[in-house]
Amino acid sequence: MKSVLSYTLTPVLSALLVILAVVVIVKQQEIDSLHHKLVLTEQTAEARKGMIEEVRLLQKALTNSPVRTVTVTAYNPTTDQCDDDPLIAASNRRVRQGTIAVSRDLFDQGWVFGRKVRIEGLGIFEINDLMNKRFTKRIDIFMWDEAKAREFGKKNIRAALLAI
Known part of the structure; x- marks a missing residue:
């Protein structure tokens, strides 16, 4: 079995x-x-x-390109356009011909105090001031003469952050 x-x-x-x-x-x-x-x-x-x-x-x-198209305007040393002391910029330097203010978005991207900017057709300027938080992609050129600033108006222009 x-x-x-x-x-x-x-x-x-x-x-x-x-x-x-x-x-x-x-x-x-x-x-x-x-x-x-x-x-x-x-x-x-x-x-x-x-x-x-x-x-x-x-x-x-x-x-972060050093060349961009921005809105360019002009400002004067008045308390309605600046703060309590319109002759002192945000960099704590006195305002002068050739000073510009930049919007905070540009500032955060390296367009900081002391840097030079070439604005097409207008020349070379130094960043010494900041604009109000409501503005973006914008540069404000300091001018002593309010009439010239108003005449300048608002323009879209190419600007280049210089490495000098």
């Missing part, structure tokens, strides 16, 4: 072992395939991160 049973069970067990081996191999192939997809996904994510960083740096370079 033992030998009949072993003759009948041996092929069945062998077949089961073969089936289990095939299942293990198929599952291992699925695991390998999923691992490969995971590696590709991680590499794609890293590449996208790199591209996003590159775009961010390009946008920053464009934003």
Whole structure:
């Protein structure tokens, strides 16, 4: 009885072992395939991160470009246009011909006190003052004469932050 049973069970067990081996191999192939997809996904994510960083740096370079078109106006040393002491700029220096005030967004981008700015068609000026927070992308040229300042008006002009 033992030998009949072993003759009948041996092929069945062998077949089961073969089936289990095939299942293990198929599952291992699925695991390998999923691992490969995971590696590709991680590499794609890293590449996208790199591209996003590159775009961010390009946008920053464009934003921090030393040449830009800004709105240029003029101001006078009066308390209604300045603060309590209109003869002292935000840099704590006395206002003078050749002084400009810049909007705070430009100031935050490196257009700071003491830097020189060339305004197309008008000349070179020094940043010594800040404008009210409500203004952006704007430069205000100091002028002693209120009539000349009014006559100057408001213009969109290219300005360049100089490295001198």
